[in-house]
Amino acid sequence: MLRFDNVSKVYNEGFKAVDSVSFEIPEGEFLVLIGPSGSGKSTTMKMINQMIPHTSGTIWIDGKDITKLNAAELRRNIGYVIQQIGLFPHYTIEKNIAIVPELKGWDKEKIKARVSELLTLVGLEPEIYSSRFPKELSGGQQQRVGVARALASNPSVILMDEPFGALDPITREQLQGELISLQQKLKKTIVFVTHDMDEALKLGDRIAIMKDGKLLQLDTPEKLLHEPSHGFVEDFIGKHRIIQNPELMSVVSVMTDKVVTSYAHRSPEKALIMMRQKKITSLIIVDDNNAIIGILSAYELIKNLENIQFIEEIMEPPESVLYDSATAKDAIVMISNVRLGIIPVINEEKKVMGLVTRGTLLAALSSQWTELEEMNE
Structure with a gap:
């Protein structure tokens, strides 16, 4: 000290x-x-x-x-x-x-x-x-x-x-x-x-x-x-x-915590039913410890529905992720290069805390500017 x-x-x-x-x-x-x-x-x-x-x-x-x-x-x-x-x-x-x-x-x-x-x-x-x-x-x-x-x-x-x-x-x-x-x-x-x-x-x-x-x-x-x-x-x-x-601004403040996850050994038919019920276009794939191991898009799932046994065969690796210690600026920089349009936010154990999308970013930043305008009135 x-x-x-x-x-x-x-x-x-x-x-x-x-x-x-x-x-x-x-x-x-x-x-x-x-x-x-x-x-x-x-x-x-x-x-x-x-x-x-x-x-x-x-x-x-x-x-x-x-x-x-x-x-x-x-x-x-x-x-x-x-x-x-x-x-x-x-x-x-x-x-x-x-x-x-x-x-x-x-x-x-x-x-x-x-x-x-x-x-x-x-x-x-x-x-x-x-x-x-x-x-x-x-x-x-x-x-x-x-x-x-x-x-x-x-x-x-x-x-x-x-x-x-x-x-x-x-x-x-x-x-x-x-x-x-x-x-x-x-x-x-x-x-x-x-x-x-x-x-x-x-x-x-x-x-x-x-x-x-x-x-x-x-x-x-x-x-x-x-x-x-x-x-x-x-x-x-x-x-x-x-x-x-x-x-x-913390990345946590610009994410949604509504995340739908699935295990890798789920059949494509069951995964598609889940995605339609939850009205989502991307599914987060996790392991037995709930740590992220992949991302699956509805487009890829439908395209390969008859060709695969389990969804792990076509999931993409989670290359574009942010830790919960990141900032909104980090998300802004990353989002333009994310093919599926989502950035999983993870903790140190790689468990998904939430998702950042262009929509969540726009909503969060818009509310910030609204607050600024109200303060200036």
Whole structure:
């Protein structure tokens, strides 16, 4: 756990960059610090690894006052990713990632294995990229290497200072998605600084909004959107952001939970009777644990009615599915490429929670715009 107790940073001229800030970050949480320029967000983050020493108060990591720790050792045990990436241009990618493990005295075989593991984790093939130099990589690839380097010694805390700020929008969105996936696997304690509220809402388990060195509100994205505690917070977020941005709507809010399922060994005749009774054009096929294994269209069923014994022979694999943690935006992007016009929404056990169709998307988004119009009247 990481904790700030009445922490301030005062410069010689009396300017308070951070003013009596207190908060806790539980282990494994993704906390985003956000605010306008000069709000103190970057200073707050840099005090965690003593890149900027705090003037008063106490910063604790796992119950230890950081001022009682060796600063160099502290930094080796905290991952750090910055906007400028900071790769050494004369080092290979492998050497860049290996820097901290080498400083910690790891043996060569362990380091090599770790580099290979991390490059694979961030989507770069070790056989191709290990021996390359930073100038041979794109900006997005370099930032992936920066993330891999921050993870090299398996730190429990990772600091990220506007890591995607210099990237183009498409690469930035891709890396945001990859970071979410990485965090779901690794469960690191991450402190992430950004000036982009959409990025904060997408990534953060909780978001800390700062202004003039003060912490105005620290809450979940949902709480900030619906219950801003300060006028500045409301203005900074944007009153109608959740209505205007499908990325902030859960896919669950745009699906129907009326799902008709069948086992794979059902005869085509019985499946057709079921579909006519339920007035559906697609049937979800599940296994004995009710996990999705296929989708069957009425068109394919009628066409092959005399040629098959069981419906599993003509069902299609469930390639276009979304987990219940996805967003409405994910559904909007996917729906145009879905041949049968439906997207099953599944949980971690691959059980179907509901279905997204063009109709459910249109209905949900239309109601959002209706709500917006009523609020503006």
